[in-house]
Amino acid sequence: MINPETxxxxxxxxxxxxxxVHNITNFVVMNVTANAxxxxxxxxxxxHATGELDELLGIVSALVLNIGTxxxxxxxxxxxxxALAGKRGVPIVLDPVGAGASRLxxxxxxxxxxxxxxxxxxxxxxxxxxxxxxxxxxxxxxxxHRPDEAEEAARSLAQKMxxxxxxxxxxxxxxxxxxxxxxxxxxPLMPRITGMGCxxxxxxxxxxxxxxxxxxxAAAGMAVMKxxxxxxxxxxxxxxxxxxxxxxxxxxxxxxxxxxxxxxS
Amino acid sequence: MINPETxxxxxxxxxxxxxxVHNITNFVVMNVTANAxxxxxxxxxxxHATGELDELLGIVSALVLNIGTxxxxxxxxxxxxxALAGKRGVPIVLDPVGAGASRLxxxxxxxxxxxxxxxxxxxxxxxxxxxxxxxxxxxxxxxxHRPDEAEEAARSLAQKMxxxxxxxxxxxxxxxxxxxxxxxxxxPLMPRITGMGCxxxxxxxxxxxxxxxxxxxAAAGMAVMKxxxxxxxxxxxxxxxxxxxxxxxxxxxxxxxxxxxxxxS
Amino acid sequence: MINPETxxxxxxxxxxxxxxVHNITNFVVMNVTANAxxxxxxxxxxxHATGELDELLGIVSALVLNIGTxxxxxxxxxxxxxALAGKRGVPIVLDPVGAGASRLxxxxxxxxxxxxxxxxxxxxxxxxxxxxxxxxxxxxxxxxHRPDEAEEAARSLAQKMxxxxxxxxxxxxxxxxxxxxxxxxxxPLMPRITGMGCxxxxxxxxxxxxxxxxxxxAAAGMAVMKxxxxxxxxxxxxxxxxxxxxxxxxxxxxxxxxxxxxxxS
Numbered sequence: 001m002i003n004p005e006t007x008x009x010x011x012x013x014x015x016x017x018x019x020x021v022h023n024i025t026n027f028v029v030m031n032v033t034a035n036a037x038x039x040x041x042x043x044x045x046x047x048h049a050t051g052e053l054d055e056l057l058g059i060v061s062a063l064v065l066n067i068g069t070x071x072x073x074x075x076x077x078x079x080x081x082x083a084l085a086g087k088r089g090v091p092i093v094l095d096p097v098g099a100g101a102s103r104l105x106x107x108x109x110x111x112x113x114x115x116x117x118x119x120x121x122x123x124x125x126x127x128x129x130x131x132x133x134x135x136x137x138x139x140x141x142x143x144x145h146r147p148d149e150a151e152e153a154a155r156s157l158a159q160k161m162x163x164x165x166x167x168x169x170x171x172x173x174x175x176x177x178x179x180x181x182x183x184x185x186x187x188p189l190m191p192r193i194t195g196m197g198c199x200x201x202x203x204x205x206x207x208x209x210x211x212x213x214x215x216x217x218a219a220a221g222m223a224v225m226k227x228x229x230x231x232x233x234x235x236x237x238x239x240x241x242x243x244x245x246x247x248x249x250x251x252x253x254x255x256x257x258x259x260x261x262x263x264x265s
Numbered sequence: 266m267i268n269p270e271t272x273x274x275x276x277x278x279x280x281x282x283x284x285x286v287h288n289i290t291n292f293v294v295m296n297v298t299a300n301a302x303x304x305x306x307x308x309x310x311x312x313h314a315t316g317e318l319d320e321l322l323g324i325v326s327a328l329v330l331n332i333g334t335x336x337x338x339x340x341x342x343x344x345x346x347x348a349l350a351g352k353r354g355v356p357i358v359l360d361p362v363g364a365g366a367s368r369l370x371x372x373x374x375x376x377x378x379x380x381x382x383x384x385x386x387x388x389x390x391x392x393x394x395x396x397x398x399x400x401x402x403x404x405x406x407x408x409x410h411r412p413d414e415a416e417e418a419a420r421s422l423a424q425k426m427x428x429x430x431x432x433x434x435x436x437x438x439x440x441x442x443x444x445x446x447x448x449x450x451x452x453p454l455m456p457r458i459t460g461m462g463c464x465x466x467x468x469x470x471x472x473x474x475x476x477x478x479x480x481x482x483a484a485a486g487m488a489v490m491k492x493x494x495x496x497x498x499x500x501x502x503x504x505x506x507x508x509x510x511x512x513x514x515x516x517x518x519x520x521x522x523x524x525x526x527x528x529x530s
Numbered sequence: 531m532i533n534p535e536t537x538x539x540x541x542x543x544x545x546x547x548x549x550x551v552h553n554i555t556n557f558v559v560m561n562v563t564a565n566a567x568x569x570x571x572x573x574x575x576x577x578h579a580t581g582e583l584d585e586l587l588g589i590v591s592a593l594v595l596n597i598g599t600x601x602x603x604x605x606x607x608x609x610x611x612x613a614l615a616g617k618r619g620v621p622i623v624l625d626p627v628g629a630g631a632s633r634l635x636x637x638x639x640x641x642x643x644x645x646x647x648x649x650x651x652x653x654x655x656x657x658x659x660x661x662x663x664x665x666x667x668x669x670x671x672x673x674x675h676r677p678d679e680a681e682e683a684a685r686s687l688a689q690k691m692x693x694x695x696x697x698x699x700x701x702x703x704x705x706x707x708x709x710x711x712x713x714x715x716x717x718p719l720m721p722r723i724t725g726m727g728c729x730x731x732x733x734x735x736x737x738x739x740x741x742x743x744x745x746x747x748a749a750a751g752m753a754v755m756k757x758x759x760x761x762x763x764x765x766x767x768x769x770x771x772x773x774x775x776x777x778x779x780x781x782x783x784x785x786x787x788x789x790x791x792x793x794x795s
Contacts, residue, residue, distance in 0.1 A: 029296065034724035038723065045628075048599065049602070052632035101317075104320075243300075247771075248766075251768040296561060337581070367582035504565065506778055508774065
């Protein structure tokens, strides 16, 4: 059972242990996701040199792969990192940015999944639909479908891939194929800030290092996103200030904030 | 005739349609320009893999090329993207960062222009002078000339290249070779924030997707920069806070803000 | 003798001259360090194309090398830049991010030092220990040792390499092998913001362009970091707002701020 208590326990564990989270992510969000991990209490590593992947994967607690600014070199690196993580039992979070917007993105995402099963797949509904083989046509990297349309696709993917799947949106839908979780709240300003989806994937990575199941990790990551976004929105005057107050909130979030604000079902 | 009314119409169109703007830009400003496009109401795509350029250029409404952190790989990618955009009739905005500071930058800019005529060239006066074959020596990527010195060069370039040219500065000078536009205002803090020139190029790209002419698109982009910068400066206490209030202002700018604040002639 | 007076003199010189600082740095911090240099009053160049390094190093006043997101291509570029800087007498600041966390990082740092002596090495204690051949095991790119443990290692490195060495932390330890300087203050929020170490290296680079010795440049850079961080902390509500108020403070810092707040010994 996932609830504010389990999420608070996981958040406390992240803050106490400061797990190292290895991110191989896109150029647009590297800074943002590193800052979000630091604000949460985790320690980000952003590194992609083939010659050090094996050593680094030996000291980290989670690997986040994000294909946002993929090219042939980075695809190869992500494949190598996924395989090494698999060998070492390091949980992988995959963010298939833009799957469906180009064949390259859809195929790369599926190839990475096939190479090494991720613990958690975090995507928007269009990307989920594209990966599920549905006829989803995505508008760039933003979502053109609502979460409820993608729930069936997410459940099928979770069952087929044996992992937790998050279809994020105004209401986040999470499933491990058996149990479903829905999280709402947040702020309408969040889609007006680049990298907030990528950030949620990174935070899920931090929780994957401490949670007792992939679904619990996914729920904790999405929950602190929603709660911190809502806290930030009470102070912000637009997407610029929202960004910063979001990091402040992520850093300062208390058990009471979780209990009072979290809308989970 | 470009005035607050036409600019408001274009801004409303961007907010309503949310045009996809494809950016192949430098590492320093990817996050900043994506956020500015989102705050404006457009949808950024940041992607550079050769294997997906054709597909992506089939769904976007404008292409912004920025050579800020160019290298041989990225130069080739930008050339490919420019040619594909030309075939599809996607308008190109070129930002020749640092032209004049190195031969590589000057030559790359000219080669990209020759490969495919941009709709709009947005640069600082030194870069304009360098590209116009004047003896401009730039001090890095910052401008060492004042806009008025570069007006003649901008006009000549616009006529020769058959595009709109923006020489940006304390007073922005815009021309399509026949009609000139000058926009002033803004904030002296803006040159103390990295990527604000690159951001204006990205915003011009969003307007190129909806405006009736390249000059109108350029004017709309530079106008909202100046107005949002001025609005931000009333709240900021330095270049850090100015960055964020600028995004807030860009997101919240009203017709009244444009009418009251825009200094255009 | 380094004191608030010498630091104010150096800061005034940076603001007056606006020295060009060439950064070959990691993807995570490019934006942040460029903004910090601009806020300080310097002019950043972020460029790495082999074909323009010689020209650019002919117009800049300092070179900052940072191996944060190194790979084989960037290592080669940094080596070329270091050699060209050496030929031209451009002072180098080296930031060996993550030395000790992987062999690649330790070896690359040492190879760069061997290729061309840096004027200043700025690192955290673990990186200093790793480079000094101590048994330092780093936890990612964050420090797991306290500055005082690394003081001996820093002094040995400074003597062997004939450069100034900074082991930064809650108390920064600076040495040229003969004279030691300690700077304290700042804010506990700074380690919760990515790239603040990298930013201090960049600022030291700006000061290397105007100071009378590497140790003086290092002290000025670390001093304005601590003072601006402390000023920011008085206004911030977490790591997000701290980032922005830090840039505001860096931009606005006065002689009185330095005299009143600087803790140097």
